[in-house]
Amino acid sequence: xxxxxxxxxxxxxxxxxxxxxxxxxxxxxxxxxxxxxxxxxxxxxxxxxxxxxxxxxxxxxxxxxxxxxxxxxxxxxxxxxxxxxxxxxxxxxxxxxxxxxxxxxxxxxxxxxxxxxxxxxxxxxxxxxxxxxxxxxxxxxxxxxxxxxxxxxxxxxxxxxxxxxxxxxxxxxxxxxxxxxxxxxxxxxxxxxxxxxxxxxxxxxxxxxxxxxxxxxxxxxxxxxxxxxxxxxxxxxxxxxxxxxxxxxxxxxxxxxxxx
Numbered sequence: 444x445x446x447x448x449x450x451x452x453x454x455x456x457x458x459x460x461x462x463x464x465x466x467x468x469x470x471x472x473x474x475x476x477x478x479x480x481x482x483x484x485x486x487x488x489x490x491x492x493x494x495x496x497x498x499x500x501x502x503x504x505x506x507x508x509x510x511x512x513x514x515x516x517x518x519x520x521x522x523x524x525x526x527x528x529x530x531x532x533x534x535x536x537x538x539x540x541x542x543x544x545x546x547x548x549x550x551x552x553x554x555x556x557x558x559x560x561x562x563x564x565x566x567x568x569x570x571x572x573x574x575x576x577x578x579x580x581x582x583x584x585x586x587x588x589x590x591x592x593x594x595x596x597x598x599x600x601x602x603x604x605x606x607x608x609x610x611x612x613x614x615x616x617x618x619x620x621x622x623x624x625x626x627x628x629x630x631x632x633x634x635x636x637x638x639x640x641x642x643x644x645x646x647x648x649x650x651x652x653x654x655x656x657x658x659x660x661x662x663x664x665x666x667x668x669x670x671x672x673x674x675x676x677x678x679x680x681x682x683x684x685x686x687x688x689x690x691x692x693x694x695x696x697x698x699x700x701x702x703x
Contacts, residue, residue, distance in 0.1 A: 465657065465680035466619075470700040472608035472685075474574075474600040482694035483581050483596050488532065488589035493524040499691035510537065517645040517665065518565060519543055530590045538644075550590040555580045557595050563607065566625035567642050574603030609703070612675075612683075619651045619659055637664060646670065 485496040494503035504511035506524035513522050519536035526532050530552070536544040543565040549558045556579060563572040577599040584592025606624040613620040617635070622628035626642035629649045637648040646663045654660045654674065661673040674686040683700040 465677045466612045466614040466659065466675075466683075469609060469611045469703045470683050471605070471703050472603075472698055472700045474603055474608065474698075477597075477600050477698035478696060479597040480689070480692070480694040480696040482692055483594040484578065485594050487584060487592045488524075488526070489585065489587060489592060493532070493534075497692065499689075506532070526589065532589070532591055548591055554583075554590055557591065563625075566606075568626035570606050570625045572604050572607035572625055574607055575601040577601065610700075614659075621661070633659065637662075 482497065487494045487496060488506055491506055492503055493506040495501060498516075500515040502513040502516075502522060504513065504522050504524060506526050508523065508525045510521045510523050512520060514520070519538045521537045521540075523535040523537070524532060525535070530550040532548050534544075534546040534548065535542050536546075541564075543563075545562040545564070547560040547562075550556070551558070556577065559576045559578065561573045561576065566572065576597055578595035579598045581594035581596050584590075610621060610623045617633045618630060619633055620628070620630040623642075627640070627646075628642060629638055629640045631638045631649060631651040633651050633653050635650070637650040640646040640649040640663065645665060647666055648664045650662045650664075652660050652662070655676075657678055658674060658676040661675070662669055663671045663673075669690050671690055672688045674688075676684045681702050683702070684697070685700060686695065686697045688695050
């Protein structure tokens, strides 16, 4: 689950005040509640070059159907852009010669909707994940650019595999645990030091803190730098309200998860 910086410091509660019961169990994201991140996706495909301007870090490669090296991303080190026709492209991101993310991107005939089918093969344990993201156009690309060019905002998430949207939480005293079917996991002491985050090349350590009787805030770090946070709140033990902040992109997204 990729991750609210609190506006002000909140007094920490005694360990006994945060009971484990409401958090414990397996949760599934209700994709119908997921709003768009508050920063759009920005692409430009023109004159044979594809640029992802909203990626962190941004990159630009030749759109010629062959692998090209990119730097600065923990998840992939090469990108291939295949232009199928004037409204369709395929982006393949690879690491160590293995495809880890494949995005099949299709622009509607009226140019106002971008449908992206994600095939996520990045899990270290080999469990596949994926789904479909529907995006609405915010701005047009420049004259002569491919239809995928411009700014886009996600408006709907469809058909996501359970492996992509299911996770398990456990709170035992002050020990808070998180795991996903795709192999990401950690166990941290609330209010304690950062601990290793397993199964995700973009996160090396994580810490967890209490922010009220029914809220846990997870802070994800890469080599000591905060890359994302997740604020998780449950009032009834049945619905989990999550606010994910992507510190690298400077964007925020909220959604709900339902206990299974």
